[in-house]
Amino acid sequence: xxxGKLSPHELERLVFPFQGRKREEVLFGAHLGRxxxxxxxxxxxxxxxxxxxxxxxxxxxxxxxxxVANDLVASGAEPVALLVxxxxxxxxxxxxxxxxxxxxxxxxxxxxxxxxxxxxxVTDAVxxxxxxxxxxxKIASSSPPDVTRVSPGDFIVMTKGAGIEGTGILALERxxxxxxxxxxxxxxxxxxxxxxxxxxxEGRIALAFSxxxxxxxxEGGVLGAVWEVCAARNLGFVxxxxxxxxxxxxxRLACHFGLDPLRLISSGTLLIFTPEPQxxxxxxxxxxxPAGIIGQVTENSRVLLRRNGRKEEIFECPxxxxxxxxxxxx
Numbered sequence: 001x002x003x004g005k006l007s008p009h010e011l012e013r014l015v016f017p018f019q020g021r022k023r024e025e026v027l028f029g030a031h032l033g034r035x036x037x038x039x040x041x042x043x044x045x046x047x048x049x050x051x052x053x054x055x056x057x058x059x060x061x062x063x064x065x066x067x068v069a070n071d072l073v074a075s076g077a078e079p080v081a082l083l084v085x086x087x088x089x090x091x092x093x094x095x096x097x098x099x100x101x102x103x104x105x106x107x108x109x110x111x112x113x114x115x116x117x118x119x120x121x122v123t124d125a126v127x128x129x130x131x132x133x134x135x136x137x138k139i140a141s142s143s144p145p146d147v148t149r150v151s152p153g154d155f156i157v158m159t160k161g162a163g164i165e166g167t168g169i170l171a172l173e174r175x176x177x178x179x180x181x182x183x184x185x186x187x188x189x190x191x192x193x194x195x196x197x198x199x200x201x202e203g204r205i206a207l208a209f210s211x212x213x214x215x216x217x218x219e220g221g222v223l224g225a226v227w228e229v230c231a232a233r234n235l236g237f238v239x240x241x242x243x244x245x246x247x248x249x250x251x252r253l254a255c256h257f258g259l260d261p262l263r264l265i266s267s268g269t270l271l272i273f274t275p276e277p278q279x280x281x282x283x284x285x286x287x288x289x290p291a292g293i294i295g296q297v298t299e300n301s302r303v304l305l306r307r308n309g310r311k312e313e314i315f316e317c318p319x320x321x322x323x324x325x326x327x328x329x330x
Contacts, residue, residue, distance in 0.1 A: 004323035005219040007316065008032050008231055028075075033147035033215065033232035036075035038139065045139035047077035050132065051218075055265065055322055056169045057129040059194060061103025063165075066197045067218070067267055068135030069111045073203030074214040074270070076144030077137025079111050084118035085132040092122055092129070100129065111200065141207070147232045149212040150273050154297040156237065157272040157281060159202045160290055161245040162222045163254075163261040164268035166322050168194035170253055181256050190249040197268040202289045206272050209280040213273040217266040219320045222294070223304065224263060225271050227317045230297060239295035240305045259321040262304070273297065 006015065016030055027045065028038040036049040049071040053060040069079045084104060088097060097120070108115050113135070171178060171190035178187055199216050206214055217225040222244060230237045239262075246254070246261045254261050274280060277293055284291040302314045 002319055002323065002327070004320050008228060009316070028146060031147065031232060033213075033229040034075075035071040035215075036077070036137075038075060038144070045077075045142075045144065047072050047075040047137040047139055047144075048134065049075070050134040052130060052132040054130060055165075056173055058172045059103060060129055060131045061100040062107050063194055063197060064131040064133045065104060065107040065111055065113055065135075068133045069113070070197070070199045070203070070216040070267060070270075072135050072137035073200050073207075074145070074216055075137070075139065076141050076207055076214075077139045079113050079135060079137050079200075081136040082108055082113040082115045083134040084115060086118070086120045087126045087130040087132075088120075088122045089126050089128055090122060090124050100131075104131075111198070143210075145207070145211050145213050147213050147215075147229055150229055150233050150235065150297060151212065151275070152235060152297055152299045154212055154273045154275055155277040155293050156226060156239070156295045156297065157274060157277050157291055158222060158244065158294045159199065159270045159272075159284065160196065160268055161247045161250065162217070162266055162269060163246065163250040163264035164193050164196050164266045165218070166221070166264035166266060166320075167247065167250045167253055168192070168197070169265070169322060170257070170325070171249075178253075178256070181252065186249070190253070193247075193249065193268070199268060199270040201287065202270050202284055202291070205283050205287055205289070206270070206280060209274065209276070209283070211272050211274040211280070215271045215273075217269040217271055219265050219323075220318050221261070221263045221266045221320065222269060222271070223260075223314065224317050224320065225266075226295070227302060227314060229271070229273065230302060231317070236298040236300045236302045237295055238298055238303045238305065242305075242307050243292060243294045245290065245292070257321075257325055259325060263318045264321040
């Protein structure tokens, strides 16, 4: 099987049929386009999610809490608590473990997470650090956003730009190679894209406008995230590539590696599905967060309008470009 997250078809066939016992406390369970489960207890809604960091081990402690916090806010929740599993390779020393915990502590504190516990182990089952976080959040609304509310005609609003997380990871993991492409200052700026991965600010603003669905663009990038949400409802979409902002640093990486920024992992990019985009966009702009309409949900085919005017039908959720590059380069 190819590297990266399982495809939607594989998830539907191999994962989603197996969801344990049905319980009345479960409001939302595992579903394509949904990254959190939601439980209800006497009017209290709790959102739960989990995510690993596998694309990089460099500063993974600083990155990991943001990934689960993004999922939580997309479900309408505020971050509350975090459980962390840490698997270190055999060559790890005590200072590396402490450094990782300092990163986790700083990131968790900035997001409002209490770290409740987890598991820490040195094992020859991994070649580099693997961090897996479980996040717990509290939902105030009685009607949180969810993929099941997405409808034909919904506008698709994107914040910031495409390929944010992938830009930071590639700039870190391929730093030596990229020193022939970027100056040291430019390379550091690209590496610092990992500081842009939180969507909590825009998520909190968006929730005030009762969006149908929020989804952060992780593996598969912007295009993969839109595909997942619309496929979950058996709907189509039209995305206008010319409306998708791509940072200059991401463009240069795309040119060097021959990758598509729209298919590059992009934690830090929030997609908002809403029938009334303009008041939301105005509020985001007022808060200094770039945002704009990149497309619309349709009833049928899934189409990407390329900058040259060509229509490209997207028949399946794309493999993330990060994994394609790592596979190609061994």
